[in-house]
Amino acid sequence: MAADHFDVIIVGGGPVGMALAICLNQRKVSTLLLEAQGLPEQVQDPRPLALSYGSHLILQKLGVWETLQQITFIKTIHISNRGHFGRTLLTSEEAGVPTLGYVVNYHDLYRSMHQLLLDHGVNYQTGAMVSRLAAGAKQAQIEYQQAEENKQATAKLLVLADGGRLAAQIESISYHTHEYQQWAVVANVETSIPQNGVAYERFTSDGPVALLPSGNGYALVWTVPSLSAKEILSLDDSTFLLHLQHHFGDRLGKFVSSGGRSGFPLALKHASPTTATRTVLVGNAAQTLHPVAGQGFNLGLRDAWELFNEINGLSSLSTQIGTSEMLKAYESKRRIDRDAGKIFTHSLAKIFTSDLPLIQTFSSLGLSVLDCLPPVKRFVARRMIFGVRG
Ligand SMILES: Cc1cc2nc3c(=O)[nH]c(=O)nc-3n(C[C@H](O)[C@H](O)[C@H](O)COP(=O)(O)OP(=O)(O)OC[C@H]3O[C@@H](n4cnc5c(N)ncnc54)[C@H](O)[C@@H]3O)c2cc1C
Structure with a gap:
C-alpha cells in the first residue's frame, strides 16, 4: 500500500484541527486533514461556545469570523454564588476591550470552517477514521479507513486534534484525569x-x-x-x-x-507532555477542561495559532518542521497558558461546590472583594480574554 506524504497531517477536524488547517493553507504548507465524522449535516452539536475577544481576532485573520451566521455580544459578566452573599460584575469598559466576548454555536462554527476548507481546496478528507500511529526520526505514519478502504499517509509532523483518544498509542504521553x-x-x-x-x-x-x-x-x-x-x-x-x-x-x-x-x-484531562517524536497534541487532545468560564476552545484555538506561528517562523520548512527543537520551543511557549487554564477552571469547578462553610464564605467574600478592585478585575478579565499573556 503506497503512502501519500505531507509536511503536516492533522487528525481530527473539530474546530481546532480545522483552524490549524486553514492557517497552514494560507502559508501553503502541504497538509492533510482527516476527520472521522465529516459532513456538518451529520454533526448536530448544540453546545454554545463563548469566544473571547482574542479568539475573535484569530478567527478574523482566518477569514472565519465574517462567515458565522449568528454572533451575540457579551458586554458584562455577572458572577454570583447561590445562597451566599457576594457577586461581581466584569464589564468590557473595565477590561479595556470593545466587548468581553461573543457567543456562537459549535455547529455554526463547524459548518463555516468546513465550507472554508472546501472553498480553499484544502486536502480535507471526511469519513476518515485514523486507527494507528507510528513515528520515527524522520517522519510519522498513520493508517486510516475511509469508505471501507485501508489507507496510509506519512508526514514530517503529525498533529493530534482528535479530542485525545489516539494519544493512548504513544507511550511517552500520559493523561492526568479527574472525573x-x-x-x-x-x-x-x-x-x-x-x-x-x-x-x-x-x-x-x-x-x-x-x-x-x-x-x-x-x-x-x-x-x-x-x-x-x-x-x-x-x-x-x-x-x-x-x-x-x-x-x-x-x-x-x-x-x-x-x-x-x-x-x-464532564472531566478534566491534561496531557503531559504534549509532544512526542514528530507528534504534537492540540485542543481537547492536549487538555479537556470543565466548561465553567468557557475556556476550552479559546485555549485550543491559541494552541493552533501558536503552532502555526512556530511553523511560520521556521527559516527552512523542509528541514525544521516537526524536529524535536521545533516541538520543544512550541511546548514551552504553551506551558503557562495551558497550566493557567487548567488551574483556573478546575479551581472554579471545585471551590464553589465545596461543602465546607469556611471555603464557601471565603469564595463569596472573594467575589465581593474582587468587585471592589477594578485593577484586579481588569487583570482577571484580560487573562480570560487573551490567555496568560493578557
Ligand atoms: C457543554 C460544553 C460547553 C462548552 N462551552 C465552551 C465555551 O463556551 N467556550 C470554549 O472556549 N469552550 C467551550 N467548551 C469546550 C469546547 O467545546 C472544546 O474545547 C472544543 O470543542 C475542542 O475542539 P477540538 O477541535 O480540540 O476537539 P473536538 O471538538 O472534540 O473535535 C475532535 C474531532 O476529532 C474527530 N476524531 C476523533 N477521533 C478521530 C479519529 N480517530 N480519526 C479522525 N478523526 C477523529 C472527531 O470526530 C471530532 O470532530 C465547551 C464544552 C462543553 C462540553
Whole structure:
C-alpha cells in the first residue's frame, strides 16, 4: 500500500484541527486533514461556545469570523454564588476591550470552517477514521479507513486534534484525569426579561449554571450531578423549566421556553507532555477542561495559532518542521497558558461546590472583594480574554 506524504497531517477536524488547517493553507504548507465524522449535516452539536475577544481576532485573520451566521455580544459578566452573599460584575469598559466576548454555536462554527476548507481546496478528507500511529526520526505514519478502504499517509509532523483518544498509542504521553461526576445539560432557553448582553455565571452546590446571551434568549450550560443528568434530560419542557427556575432564581424573570436538550459528561484531562517524536497534541487532545468560564476552545484555538506561528517562523520548512527543537520551543511557549487554564477552571469547578462553610464564605467574600478592585478585575478579565499573556 503506497503512502501519500505531507509536511503536516492533522487528525481530527473539530474546530481546532480545522483552524490549524486553514492557517497552514494560507502559508501553503502541504497538509492533510482527516476527520472521522465529516459532513456538518451529520454533526448536530448544540453546545454554545463563548469566544473571547482574542479568539475573535484569530478567527478574523482566518477569514472565519465574517462567515458565522449568528454572533451575540457579551458586554458584562455577572458572577454570583447561590445562597451566599457576594457577586461581581466584569464589564468590557473595565477590561479595556470593545466587548468581553461573543457567543456562537459549535455547529455554526463547524459548518463555516468546513465550507472554508472546501472553498480553499484544502486536502480535507471526511469519513476518515485514523486507527494507528507510528513515528520515527524522520517522519510519522498513520493508517486510516475511509469508505471501507485501508489507507496510509506519512508526514514530517503529525498533529493530534482528535479530542485525545489516539494519544493512548504513544507511550511517552500520559493523561492526568479527574472525573467531575457531573454532566453539562445544554439548551436554548427564553426568559420573560429579554437578554441584554449580560452573561450569568451562577455557582451552586451542584456546580455552575451559565446563561450566555444567544440570539433573543440564552444558551444554558447547567452543571448537574451525573446521577440526576438522565432524569433532567428526559423531563418534559414545563417541568424542566420549573426545575431551572428553582435552581437559578428570578433574576431574569420567568423561564418561558426551552429548545431541545443535550448532555455532556464532564472531566478534566491534561496531557503531559504534549509532544512526542514528530507528534504534537492540540485542543481537547492536549487538555479537556470543565466548561465553567468557557475556556476550552479559546485555549485550543491559541494552541493552533501558536503552532502555526512556530511553523511560520521556521527559516527552512523542509528541514525544521516537526524536529524535536521545533516541538520543544512550541511546548514551552504553551506551558503557562495551558497550566493557567487548567488551574483556573478546575479551581472554579471545585471551590464553589465545596461543602465546607469556611471555603464557601471565603469564595463569596472573594467575589465581593474582587468587585471592589477594578485593577484586579481588569487583570482577571484580560487573562480570560487573551490567555496568560493578557
Ligand atoms: C457543554 C460544553 C460547553 C462548552 N462551552 C465552551 C465555551 O463556551 N467556550 C470554549 O472556549 N469552550 C467551550 N467548551 C469546550 C469546547 O467545546 C472544546 O474545547 C472544543 O470543542 C475542542 O475542539 P477540538 O477541535 O480540540 O476537539 P473536538 O471538538 O472534540 O473535535 C475532535 C474531532 O476529532 C474527530 N476524531 C476523533 N477521533 C478521530 C479519529 N480517530 N480519526 C479522525 N478523526 C477523529 C472527531 O470526530 C471530532 O470532530 C465547551 C464544552 C462543553 C462540553
